[in-house]
Amino acid sequence: MNLSPDAVNVLLWLLHQAQQTGWRWLHALGLTQPLHGQPSWPFTHRLAAEYLLNEPGQSRRLVFALATLLLLSLLGGLAWRWRRGRGWLAGVALGLLVLTPWPEWRLLLRPTVPTAFHQTPNGFSASSIVRGQRAYQAHCQRCHGADGRGEGPDAAQLPMWPPTLNGSLLWKRLDGELFWTVRHGMQDRHGQGTMPGSSLSDQQIWDLLDFLRAQAAGQTLRQTGSWMYPVPVPDVPIVCSNGSRSLSSQRGQRLRLVLTGGKGPVASEDPRLSTVAVGREAADVDCHVDNEELMQALALVVGVRPQELPGHRLIADKQGWLRVRGQPGDEQWSEDDLVCRTNARPTDMAKAQANSVDGLEAIIRRMDSEPVRSQRGGFPH
Template identity: 45%
Template structure:
């Protein structure tokens, strides 16, 4: 009998480490031992456990996992020893032996640099308005160095002491949002103290800094080299109106139903049919619902005028060429596939693959491409942790 795949136990370890550090941060803040930074509790230490290091060093991750198991065993043994007097010497000896035999990792390998905002959560919820704002900020302040496509080949890149990193890589996803936010406002320096990225603290408000991070995520997906997004993306948040009902947030369906976004030009002939396997949401250039929706056609529409621009940014298309493009999410709200106009769904449309064995997974014979795609999405959930992820 084989054990769980590496993705499962490693993801569980990363989640545990993140929750423990967040719990410690909130405890420190509740006790008044740390203040706030940009409206959220500030991480008070210069180091943190680096989940991104554990992601690429499985041997170190196993050391951490085994050491945590030994620590948990020791705590339980001490608890039982307190309650059971006769077995106390044996239990205390077992606890000490477990701690002595644990493969404790070196602190220099386990810990990485931290900033006061390392564990900050973005308040934007990856909303379409934030993506559109981030695109304007990026064009004005970032494209000259990072390039309009995010590949680090802007017109000023060659004049910098260090070439800007490409955003179309897993590098962006392996940095916590809070640390990206800190670097946008405070800049970056190399090991010699030489500035490699200017600080924008005096030029950008907090809202603009968070928004440009959202746009960088969309840009990373849009310009991925092999079609598999290096950064897992949530469905962008937007208000949805279905018929005459009051608008609801798109996240209303998260955890319950898949969602399909379809860019339409507004004519009734271009409206897709409803499909009970997912909620279909129309995205139009002006945020208005079609004047007439024929029977059995999708009638839920994104009301934001920024939804078209944000969807184009994620799809990597000029807004004028977006019509007919589709984005499909799983039940957890992760965008998983991108459909092109006039083409049937197939495995080639997957943009978020969550395991090396995905390509060889067998599917039942005789089913259509869309059904096979949905089954594969359900069977291969996205596992994601800030500062380190399995994708």
Template identity: 35%
Template sequence: MSPLETSLAVTRGLHIALALAGWGLPAFAILVLKAPEGPERAALIGILRRWTRGAALAALVAGLAWFAAQAAVFVGDGTPSAILGALGPTAGTRYGHVLIPRLALLAAAVAFGGRLPIKALAGLLGLSLALHAAVGHVAVTFNAAALPGLVAEMLHLLAAGAWLGGMAGLLLALARPALAADLATRFSPLGVTCVTLLAATALLNGVGLIGGLAGLIGTPYGQIALAKAALFALMLGCAALNRWHVSPGLARGTVGIGALRLSVCVELVLGTAVVALAAWLASIVPGAHDQPLWPFTRKLSGEILSDPDYGGMAWKAIALTGLGLVATLLAILPPWPGAWRRPSPAVRLPALAVAAASFWFGVPDLDLLTVQAFPTSFWSSPTGFTAASVAEGAALFPSHCARCHGAGGAGDGPDAANLSIPPADLTAHHLLDHSEGDIFWWLTHGMPDPDGKPVMPAFEGQLSEDERWALIDYIHTLNSGSTVAEAQGVWTWGMPAPELDLRCPAGPLAKAGSLADLAGHPVLLAIGHDDVSAPALAAVQATPVVPVIIATAADQAPPPGTCGGAVPEAAVAYRTIGGTADGPMLVLIDSRGALRRVWQGPFPATPEAVAQLTAQTADAERHPFATGGGGHHHH
């Protein structure tokens, strides 16, 4: 992180920590500091109100510093004059539209907090804190799909504030030993509720941001999230100690108040560290949008489960291992009052024997569920699978790959016979079982034969990273073209359509600037149809598809009522991916961006052709591919 980014993370973390305390202190007063009424309670309310206003004031100052740091990052300059000049543009962003009302609520709490009822003060600070969810990673897009995550993030913030700020309130209350035992007991239900909300909302939003197991252990975001989870687990340990040992002991007089103070202080320190890590996470790229480095030589794979020779062994290994785990739990789980009574030794000993036998026969075959992995195995292509990248790969393939793999990729190049092992057949359907990251690793570092001798050279020094990704895009289109040609122009899996830049007519599609912008509409893509008759065009426009005509001349506008563009690379990409020769071609793309059919020949004009196109479009919409638009789009 640069110094500007570091200052951004620090000021953000400080502001959030103080905002959490500002909401949590009055929440403690409302939810925990209840009856009995009396001078002790009134005095505590007064103390909590003063600390609340102090926390709100400090959060306001830290928020202004965060706003200035964001302005500095916005322009890439931390000088005072640059920051002052960037404050206006920063205020006009979504970040500014959220932060400024939040700071106004904090200012209102500071100005009027001495006269407002404690519930109204808590309402101001709680609203300010909840609105912070609108500037996090979860709220990148404001739409209906993001609403559950946004609500979960708000609940996460409020629960964190009630827990951490509540502990700060409890620490202040411990200055009055006469109330300590009662307040510690009353705080426990609030702590349990907050912890439950924190865990549930973190799981809901964290899974999508981390990006699976690879993102968890292979990206900075995931690794920081693991550290945050570890600190949270330690906080849970402190909370459990308070709930089951310290608070009851305090009530019985067997534990001193100093033990509770120490435990709460440790929990607050851990909570502050968790908030700091959360601020760090908010300042870096989520793991789901990063390229994870896989640290192991193997990765999980379910391909073997459908294998006719080894699938049965894999299923047996899973069943035996599962049986062993169940038997182990039966034997070692401690009793749980009211729910679980520990079995007698007559049951536990046979259960341990069953567990040992199950593990002995099941665990060794679990390696069938793994395949070789590389550091880049979980990388995804950054190209967006465009026609331009496919065409670039097509230009590179003859000079770098064809001598071994052959001009058509079938592994029959002129140098193939001289290799110690045959080159891969790039037209075989099982090529799609290999991840883009695996293929990128082989292109980058080469591939050895069983004796360790290089059988495919490393292209890291010959091709740039972008060129290697372009080759991978072309290899995927080459593979698709071969299998689709065998299937007589029909795709049976979710192969995405290569991306194109387009122009669309005035109307509902006027803002569409690319093929991806037509998502939700089936598309009939025509390449090599420069002269489309008006009757043919009218016939196609009467179907559910959006006609898209790619011209060969750079200055040729699409016919009225159609989308189109002049994309020289489109012919290369689509003729390769459709397995067609030169000449006019038509490609049906479903509303999810997946390729469905390809034809060679003129633009359809007869009623029979239009009826067939309509029927095939309707069938494609009724039977979408399980993978949607395929696995190679990464916008």
């Protein structure tokens, strides 16, 4: 029997914690070099979490292997104290070694780079996304294309086509691995350069990564009708009647962003959501923000041009992930507006309940009962 996806996630979380704790100790002992302002990863490989995620059978084998290693160390301890039983204990240890279904160790590790576990100093803010967009247009667009699909004007002359940056690629890598790629470029198996490195500052590279994720989210939404990888609300300073100062400080509440456009009423208040009017100031709404950078960042995340934004309504869950998109002209909410979902199928009871409540209530119930989580390189993020 294979491990369930939840069990694999717990296993990955534990392994990630172990990997991080070991690394922190190395750092405390002075065995890691600082690089780009953060401690570097001193090994050439890291745990291949994405492999374990896709191969639940290997995860189960890994659990067995870890349990066996633990038992063997216990047996070792016993043998040290219980001299006469040593032959017997050696037999048990041999039996364990033979019977354990060992995982393929070689595949459990994958090559990585010294900045692998570097953390971005940006909080996915609207301004970092917009700064990243400018850097992208100046340094990357000629190869990767205006929409990130790899069809820039210079792409055809390259020895290989740039990949699309709008699929799963950005989420399969760790932030620090992408940082390294953008800084140092890439080579093929024969050491031939495939993508040039850059002399951008660290801050510019982190900005670029925020932009790339925002763009990838919007392009995926355009093409598939869903945000396959959860994106947070781009952060900006806001003005609220409850004293909140930024969008991110609203975490813990469900947030509705109403992109105000022409005239007409903004939105009536709803006790289930905290409302932010984006654009024109509106009476009797909890919060208000009029910020050009937020408009640009949201246009990227929604996959439309900034002038097409007014009339959209977005809902973020209590963890700050954007989950729901209402399109202009469509005033009623329906479950189809839930465009960032888990793979969980709603139970029959949930379906029956959904039929008996209004669209927004059905969405809220699913958002609360089916939380999403983001990943980087297979690790829970």
